[in-house]
Amino acid sequence: VQWLSDFEKALNELAVASNAIYINANEHTRAMLDVETRDDRFSKWCHLKYPNHEYKRAAPVMQLIRTAKSQEEIDMLQKACDITNDGFRRILKFVRPGVNEYEIEAEFIHEFVKQKSRGFAYIPIIASGGDSCILHYIENKKTCKDGDMLLMDVAAEYGNYNADMTRTIPVNGRFSKRQADVYQAVWRVKTEATNMLRPGVVLSEFNKEVGLVMQSELLDLGLIDQTDIKNQASDSQAYKKYFTHNTSHFLGLDVHDVGSFYEPLPEGAVLTVEPGIYIPEENFGIRLEDNIVIQKENNLNLMKDIPLELEEIETLMNE
Numbered sequence: 061v062q063w064l065s066d067f068e069k070a071l072n073e074l075a076v077a078s079n080a081i082y083i084n085a086n087e088h089t090r091a092m093l094d095v096e097t098r099d100d101r102f103s104k105w106c107h108l109k110y111p112n113h114e115y116k117r118a119a120p121v122m123q124l125i126r127t128a129k130s131q132e133e134i135d136m137l138q139k140a141c142d143i144t145n146d147g148f149r150r151i152l153k154f155v156r157p158g159v160n161e162y163e164i165e166a167e168f169i170h171e172f173v174k175q176k177s178r179g180f181a182y183i184p185i186i187a188s189g190g191d192s193c194i195l196h197y198i199e200n201k202k203t204c205k206d207g208d209m210l211l212m213d214v215a216a217e218y219g220n221y222n223a224d225m226t227r228t229i230p231v232n233g234r235f236s237k238r239q240a241d242v243y244q245a246v247w248r249v250k251t252e253a254t255n256m257l258r259p260g261v262v263l264s265e266f267n268k269e270v271g272l273v274m275q276s277e278l279l280d281l282g283l284i285d286q287t288d289i290k291n292q293a294s295d296s297q298a299y300k301k302y303f304t305h306n307t308s309h310f311l312g313l314d315v316h317d318v319g320s321f322y323e324p325l326p327e328g329a330v331l332t333v334e335p336g337i338y339i340p341e342e343n344f345g346i347r348l349e350d351n352i353v354i355q356k357e358n359n360l361n362l363m364k365d366i367p368l369e370l371e372e373i374e375t376l377m378n379e
């Protein structure tokens with residue numbers, strides 16, 4: 061680390077000894093850059109000052125480093141998940157018909173901040189009833205009703221690292237037969253998808269394979285039939301009517317962290333696994349989401365302590 065005032069001198073010493081200069085830029089797939097950034101201005105300045113050097117992008121190198129997490133980073137993510145766990149266990153005792161979505165949000169943030177999280181990892185989705193089918197419902201303003209499902213996509217940040225959890229629970233503490241059937245279907249897809257995420261897997265291919273697992277569950281639930289599958293277009297499969305997003309994304313310093321969807325997954329990558337089935341005509345959607353570290357032997361589920369099994373949810377809600 062040196063003083064900024066010494067930067068040009070230090071750079072010059074390195075530049076005359078080097079062939080290539082790597083330039084930083086925000087190459088996040090979700091970045092919408094409307095104005096020239098500081099990195100862009102530096103790049104222009106550098107090209108003028110050193111016109112005969114070879115210029116390269118630093119982003120692919122940085123993204124690879126960020127994709128494979130070190131043990132210290134995984135420890136931070138585990139802490140964020142553990143705090144999220146305590147928040148979820150707290151609201152399992154709190155949710156009942158008549159509770160408002162924003163009250164549930166408040167219970168979470170109380171627990172998070174109390175445990176030295178600086179807050180939500182992202183704007184929380186606390187969606188009861190039909191709004192559980194709306195992927196980015198963030199109003200969180202309704203009263204939870206008896207018989208409704210409640211989808212919560214909410215997690216803590218810790219030390220700049222972000223957890224990303226989704227749980228879906230019955231407002232009254234008991235799943236109906238239909239709610240339970242759909243819940244178990246999502247649970248099975250999630251379990252199978254987690255087992256499929258191994259070092260070397262390419263995410264764009266993985267998403268297609270999970271789609272086939274989902275297709276078979278939707279057939280069993282009677283939501284789609286063979287005719288739907290026979291008539292489907294290659295880019296808009298029948299299952300996408302009820303499963304409207306991808307299964308996994310990278311997680312870390314950013315909730316949607318950097319990483320390639322087209323290169324083999326390295327060991328140490330941390331990903332969400334979050335299948336969902338959304339049935340607007342039945343007024344409920346279910347998504348279940350855990351955070352997984354891709355490891356050589358077995359994946360590590362950072363959320364293994366957060367209640368997920370249907371029976372455990374019912375037991376904890378009715379204690």
Ligand SMILES: [Mn+2]
Nearest residue numbers: 224332334349
């Ligand atoms: Mn997610």
